[in-house]
Structures are given as C-alpha cells and as structure tokens.
Amino acid sequence: MNAAPADQIRLLEVQALDSRIQQLDHKRHHLPEHAELDRLNADLTQLRDLLVAAQTEESDTAREQTKSEQDVDQVRQRAARDQQRLDSGAAASPKDLENLQREIVSLAKRQSDLEDVVLEVMERRETMQERVQELSLRLESVQAKAVEAETRKSAALKELDAEGSKAVKEREIVAGAVPADLLKLYDKLRSQQGGVGAARLYQKRCEGCRLELNITELGEVRAAPADTVVRCENCMRILVRTADSGL
DSSP states (O other): OBOOHHHHHHHHHHHHHHHHHHHHHHHHHTOHHHHHHHHHHHHHHHHHHHHHHHHHHHHHHHHHHHHHHHHHHHHHHHHHHHHHHHHHTOOSSHHHHHHHHHHHHHHHHHHHHHHHHHHHHHHHHHHHHHHHHHHHHHHHHHHHHHHHHHHHHHHHHHHHHHHHHHHHHHHHHHHTTSOHHHHHHHHHHHHHTTTOOEEEEETTEETTTOOBOOHHHHHHHHHSOTTBOEEOTTTOOEEEEOTTSOO
C-alpha cells in the first residue's frame, strides 16, 4: 500500500487522538469516586439494616414497657380495692379480714416485683433509643458523604465528556484527510493490537512494541520509497517514518 508521507504523519495524529479518547474512556470508568460510592453505598445498606433492627427492638421494648406498666396498674388498683374493703370493715369475719390482709401484703410484693420489671424494661428501651439516635446520626453522615462524592463524580464525568467530545470531533477532522484505504487498514490493526494501529519509528525503535529493528529490518525500511506504507515485523503495526527515525 502507498500513501503520501504527509498522510502517514497525519495517521500518527489520528492515533494520538484515538489513544486520548481511549484514555478518557478508561478514566471515566475508573474514577476514584466510583469505588468510594460503592463503599459508601455498602455502608448505607448496612446502617439502614442496623437502624431498622434497632427501631424494631425499641418498638418491641416500648410495647413491653406499656404491658408491664399496665400489669403494675392492675395490681395497684386491686390492692387499693382490698385496702378500701379492709378500711371499711366490709369483711364478714375475722378470717376474711385475715385473708384480705394477706392478699394486700402479697399484692404489695407483686407490685414491687412488677415495678422492678418496668425499670429494667425502661433501661433497655433507653439503651435502644440511644442506639437508634446514634445510627440515625451515622446514617445522615454517610448519606452526606455519598451526596458529596456523587457531586464530585458528576463534575468529573462532565469534564471528561467535554474533553472526549472535543477529541472525537478533532479525530473526525484529521481522519477525514487520511486516504480511506490507509485509514481502513489502520482501524483494522488498531482493533487487533490493543488500540494502537500506527506507531512512529523513533531512533530505530518501533514505538508500538518498543522493540528495536534489527539491521535487516532497518535496511528494508531504509530502502522502501517514502510513500510506501511499511509495517513493523514484530507487531505488524503501521510504521511511520519521521526525521527522527534514525535511518
């Protein structure tokens, strides 16, 4: 294949723009904010689960406290009724009075025990309320960090998209001046060679594979007419000759 030296040089400009576009795309997918947001979202999921569990336990404890307080109130009311009967002398016999007094003592013991239960439940509920508050504050903090990271990510992507669009437009203009057959070969090689289809021959070394050409290869390249499209024998990429090729 033949192509004017200027067109071959222009191919290096296309390659540079393609490499830049590829770098920008890689950067878009590997922004540090992506990993940061993954970590923060995992923390948010865990904190939400912990918060729901704590809120559920606090709610269960609240119901338990209400039930315990109702039990105390029932015993207190019954003891008050018995005391009223005792004070009024409504008991029919000394035995009834004795039984009534015994029940009042028993109810007082029962009330004391139930009040201890209420205190224990109240302490557990207070602990869970503190836990809910702590988790809520931690959740708010992580949510704020996630919003901030998302903002930074959006700004970075916007900037990269702008750079990418500019590079794509420049590529269209430069590639439009390259002969179609040369550009087709370049695109084919670029897809086969990890994004690099054309490389400069610099100081006897192919900048595509970074290998120095041997004496025979240099002789063949040196002997080839300026408009001949030569290829690197090692990586098969288009080898573009310049004033710095060392020929």
